[in-house]
């Protein structure tokens with residue numbers, strides 16, 4: 280049965296960021312040592328998470344972790360947690376038994392990204408456009424990857440409290456004249472357009488195909504990496520427009536989230552794709568769409584936006600929480616299991 284309890288976890292402690300495509304792990308020997316990062320693995324290479332953890336971690340070290348804190352892509356409910364965009368199902372009770380752990384906590388992957396932006400090091404982020412951080416004010420993290428992750432981070436009672444959600448599944452609509460030309464060709468999900476239909480890896484392909492269809496040209500790029508590579512090289516007008524629109528829509532959604540949380544502490548772009556298209560995010564489209572929020576454009580100009588460039592940001596957030604749990608208000612009820 281999941282139990283509610285205190286916030287400390289026994290060391291050695293294994294932390295893991297389990298995305299739809301990649302899983303990244305690190306070991307913490309104690310509350311003071313630097314996390315020992317392990318080589319990332321592809322979720323598709325292993326049938327189950329227990330097999331992945333056994334073969335890629337436990338078989339390769341004599342260190343026996345006593346607890347695990349895992350961040351997963353998807354909502355956490357009950358004793359079986361399916362990953363939204365991958366085949367694994369996390370069963371913490373089985374994990375306690377099969378991996379010999381005393382304590383397992385499972386949180387949302389963007390909650391971990393939120394923990395990471397409570398106090399990012401200067402070298403971990405790059406500012407996009409103007410504005411400045413108002414200390415102790417709410418923050419937002421969102422990131423296109425296999426899906427679109429979104430979370431808030433609020434400061435209350437001297438702790439940073441991550442606010443997980445499923446903001447990638449909120450509706451998105453057309454706004455400009457060009458949007459109205461392209462929108463009819465976007466593939467919806469069960470009849471509606473959610474943000475994640477555009478703002479993620481497969482969303483780039485959805486947008487690219489729609490841009491091509493709107494202009495009556497044949498798509499030539501086989502996947503999203505090909506589209507962004509061609510766009511960044513300025514090689515193909517449809518790819519260039521796709522990336523430009525992607526930045527506009529990401530800016531629009533980032534601005535929406537900033538308004539919802541009144542995020543004067545900043546909006547942080549995490550996820551694998553943001554790092555790969557950083558030079559496009561630095562162009563005017565992203566920030567212009569972010570600020571285009573009449574009647575609050577003047578306010579939006581003061582709110583800073585950042586790309587997170589730390590390669591393992593979610594892991595750094597989990598490590599900060601594991602080592603200084605008192606700094607964070609992470610709810611454990613219903614998602615912590617102990618043997």
Ligand SMILES: Nc1ncnc2c1ncn2[C@@H]1O[C@H](COP(=O)(O)OP(=O)(O)OP(=O)(O)O)[C@@H](O)[C@H]1O
Nearest residue numbers: 298299300301424425426480503504507550551555
């Ligand atoms: N150069 C690129 N341009 C655009 N998309 C890319 C590029 N390289 C990888 N991708 C896409 O990024 C996605 C993977 O993102 P990420 O590395 O953040 O993985 P993840 O952590 O597993 O994602 P998530 O946490 O959302 O499940 C895939 O859809 C992949 O096709």
